[in-house]
Amino acid sequence: MKMENSIYKDYLKLKKTKVFDNDEDIIKALAKKYKVAESIVQGDINITSSTNIFNFENDSKKIVKFQPVLRDELSLMYKYLEKLDRSDVDLQNLESETLSILEKINVKDEVSEFCIKGLVIGDIQSGKTSSMISLILGAFDIGYETVIVLSGLIEDLRNQTGFRINESIGIDPNDVETLISMSDYGIVNQTLDKDVNIGSLIAYKMNETKKTYWIIKKTANKLKVINEIYNGYNEDVKNSLKNNKESTIAKKMNSKILLIDDEADLASQDNSPSKTEEVSKTNQLVIELLKQFKKVALISYTATPFANLLTNKNRTHMDETLFPDSFISLLSPGVSYTGFEKYKELDSEVNNVKFLDEEKLFDYKKNNNYEISNDTDFKTIVKIFLTSVAIFKYQEIRENVKIENFKTMLVNIDIKNISQELLKKEFSNIITSIVTSLNRFKELYKNDLEELLKKDYKYLYDEYANICHEEFWYLYKQAALNCQVEVINKNSKSKNSDRLFDENSLETNKDKILIVIGGYKLSRGLTIPGLFTTVFYRNTNNFDTAMQMCRWFGYRDNYINYTTLYTTQTAWDNFCEMFETYEDFKRDVQVQGRDGLTAEEFIIKISASESLLPTSRNKMKGAEKLYDKWSKTGRNQIYNYQMESKILQENIESLKKLTLKLKFEKTNQNYVARKILYKYVKEFLDDFNFEEKSKEKIENHKIYFEQSNREWDVVIKNIGKSIYGSLALNEDVSVNLSSKDFKWIQLNNKEVAHIKTVLTTDIENYNFNKIGKINNTKSRLLEITNPVLFITINKFRINENSESNAIEEPVVAIAFYNPDEKEIAINSKSIYLNTTTGAFIDKEEDN
Structure with missing residues (x-):
């Protein structure tokens, strides 16, 4: 096909x-x-x-057009933001980033069909849920009637996400009054008491008179259920059309739908073997859910976007893919966020990263024999955890720090459930032996701990030395006596494991001291409160899997000086490489975004490693491993244009004024003015009406142009036939218009036209000396020694097959070339490049 x-x-x-x-x-x-x-x-x-x-000649309703987001409409979103206990900077960032996403999904009501797919990237444990909640509430404010959240694969994470969203909206499942008031307000949580199930279909339908949201696990079974429900809803739509009467369900299905994929690199992405023709089952089911709706925005959230962006765009299901071709947004971590960079800084200052014996850990794991209760290293780990808790509790009592209701140690060294149960037993034995030592050999134990702190934990010893020791030892013993050891996994014997971190489970005036042991459940999504001590040893070679295990990241500034990470030297070295690659990738996304490229046009490249992969091979089918031939081509194109008639006319007048100042000759059809003083170029750029972000880009480049003081060429593109009309700029310069396909995008709450490219090989090769023979090679570098201003005059069309949707006024588009920016190198380091996406310079138009 x-x-x-x-x-x-x-x-x-x-x-x-x-x-x-x-x-x-x-x-x-x-x-x-x-x-x-x-x-x-x-x-x-x-x-x-x-x-x-x-x-598409008569299908103008399918053209996606946007409308401004009016802040006065955002009552739910701002009510939520006002309740957050954040710094002013953090709140401003959350507000502006949410508004930016809302602008990209605020489609005009008259548009009958649309599918927007965006990706939101936030650092691990940095507050993506706050962004997601803010977006959900903002979406309700701007007219979205349904929100479906696909929330990971485990019930704990679904419950945690559901609790936070319910709390933000004002729903308390245990408070009848809030349930009544929110029902009156017009918002209903369809999955308040349990995950989606077909047995509740009647109740679901009754609620569809109101705005609804669903929070469901992203398992195949639950996706089948939600698809079955919406299959039924769509049958209702068909019956409504037959009866010529819009039912409640039909009305809801014709409204805007927001689909949020939390932890979007997990399960959603195609991970089928390369040789199979079909995409993986969960990928199919998410796409089928997306295709249920006529008006839908899919916003994917993740901290590790490698699978999302290295997927093969050409492997589709129902002619659809989950690749985020509409936009990519980066979230700003909060000012008090502790991520990898801060941990590296802290480690250099206070040495709070300790290395374990990897060979010994490997033997424990290989033999499934975790008899660690007599292992000096593990006994030390527990002692340091109790020391941190006791010192921090001492400071809490004096109100020197904020109260942390949970004080936690995490152990993630084996994914096998049986091993985790063995570890629970061993850590419980260590706690028991510590209590015994405190009762029988307190002075000896005290001296040993002081020596240990003085030798290897100076950051804790300095605090210990300056507090009342008698009170410290009382608090230390209380911490040991009250410490619970729990396993968190799907087969956990503890009936209350799902509620371990529930504030409501706390006894009055009593905090909870926990050693939690687990694998998968502790490796992604779940936030561990009060995490003082982490023991981590997992031998994965995938960036995304390993990075997601960094549960010690987050907002821990209240107790960051009391935290200790125990891992292996190999794991730490791998983390350094992974996160440096991740930061490089984010910078690359920012640069391409500033240049005006859409997500579909981004060049997706990620540094490769000899021993590590960005994600599993089955998820990165769009990637090829190449040597990193990077180049600064010197090309700079303006992709976004304001389309108001007055602005378009003013830009034409600016161009006409420029042509009267310069002497143009006709070369290979194009009009060329050579060796022009920069002042004429500057006058034109100053007079031209640029879209706001494009204006910033131009202003930054003008600084370098002024410093170089070089002569310019100015090239105005002209094609052979007046297929799209012509325009006389002066008596000597008459130009046949080119044609450019564009789409509407939202920038700074304004609708602007976006084109994929200004430059084509025929205008780039204006110096080619063989008339009628254009060099069509898609060269990444131009062989030009002086700066060039490229100008094209275009008929903008909404898509390549639609004359009826063309903009009447000619549009002046700008690009320029600066040889001082041209640079090329071949690194010995290799990269993974997604070869199924990205923008390139086009060949010339038919003349």
């Missing part, structure tokens, strides 16, 4: 050019291009035209 679509699209293009006398000539040209028989071309045109796949 893909070749059929391409042939038919090219057929429509050539037909509109009016260059060919008849269809027979077009068919011959296409047969030659695709290297197939003319009968095949004719057959494909007949089949595809009958299905009307690409004929």
Whole structure:
């Protein structure tokens, strides 16, 4: 079907050019291009035209247009922000980042169909849930009627996410009054008491008169259930159409739907073997859910986006993929966030990263024999945890620090449930032996601990030395006596394991001291409060898996000087490499975003490692491993344009004024003015009406232009035929308009037109000396020694097959080339490059 679509699209293009006398000539040209028989071309045109796949002439309602986000509308979102206990900077960032996402999904009501797919990247444990809640409430404010949150794979995470969203909206499952008031307000949690199930279908339908939200696990079983429910809803829509009467369900299905994929690199992405034709089951089910809706925005959240961005865009289900081709947004971590950089800094200052014997840990794991109760290293770990708790409790009593209701130690060294149960027993024995020592050999124990702190834990010893020792030892013993050892896994014997970190489970005036042991459940998504001590040893080679295990990241500034991480030297070295790669990737995304590229046009590249992979191989089918040939091409293109008629006319007038100041000659059809003083270029750029972000980009470059004091060439593109109209700039310069496809995007709460490229090889090769023979090589570097201002005058069209949706006024588009920015190198380091996405310079148009 893909070749059929391409042939038919090219057929429509050539037909509109009016260059060919008849269809027979077009068919011959296409047969030659695709290297197939003319009968095949004719057959494909007949089949595809009958299905009307690409004929959008009368389908203007499907053009996605946006409307501004009015802050006065955002009552729910701002009510939530006002309740947050955050710094002013953090609140401003959360507000602006949420508004930016809302702008990208605030589609005008008259648009009958749309599918927006965006990716939101936030650092591990940095507050993505706050962004997600703010977005949900903002979406309700701007007219979205349904929100579906796909919340990980475990019930603990679903409960945690559900609790936070319920709390933000004002729903307390244990408070009847809040349930009544929120029902009156018009928002209902469809999964308040349990995950989605078909047995509650009647109740679900009754609630659809109100705005609803669902929080469901991203398992195949639950996705099948939610799809079954919406299959039924769509049958209701069909029946409504037959009866010519819109039912409640039909009305809801015709409204805007927000689908949020939390932990979006997990399960959602295609991880099927490369040789199979079908994508993986969960990927299929998420796509099928997406396709249930006519008006839908899918916003994916993750801290590790490698699977999302290295997927093969050409592997589809129902002609759809989850690749975030609409936008990529980066969240700012809070000012008090402790991530990898801060941990490296802390480690250099206070040495709070301690290395364990990897060979010994490997033997424990290999033999499944965790008899660690007599292991000096593990006894030391527990002693340091209790020391941190006792010192911190001492400071809590004096109100020198904020109270932490949970004081936790995490142990993640084996994924096997049986091993975790063994570890629970051993850590319990260590606690018991410590209590015994405190009762029988207090002075000896005290001296040993003081020596240990003085030798290896100076950051704790300095505090210990300056507090009342008698009170410290009382608090230390109380911590040991009250310490619980728990296992968190799907087979956990503890009935209350799901409520370990529930504030409501706390006894009055009593904090909870915990050693929690686990694997998978402690490796992703779940926030561990009051995490003072971490023991980590897992031998994964995938960036995303390992990075997600960093549960010690987060907002821990209240007790950061009391934290200790125990891991191996190998694991720490790997973390350093992974997070440096991650930071490089984020900087690259920021640069491409500032340059005006959409997510679909981003060049996705991630540094490779000899022993590590960004994600599992099955998830990165779009990636090729290449040597990192990087280049600064010197090209700079302006992709975004304001489309108000007055602005377009003013830009034409600015161009006309420029042509009157310069002497142009016609070279290879284009108009070229050579060796021009920069002052003329500057006057034009100063006079030109740029979109706000493009203006910033131009202003930054003008600083370098002024310093270089070089002569410029100015090139105005002209094509051979006046297919799209022509424009006289002065008596000597008359230009045939080019054609540019564009789409509407939202920037700074304004709708602007976005094009994929300004430059084509014919205008770039304006110096090529063989008339009529253009060099079509997609060169990454131009062989030009002086700066160049490229100008094209265009007819903007909403898509390549639609004349009826063209903008009437000509649009002046700008690009420039600066040889001082040109640079190329080949590093010995390799990268993973997604070769199924990204923007390139186009070949010339048909003349």
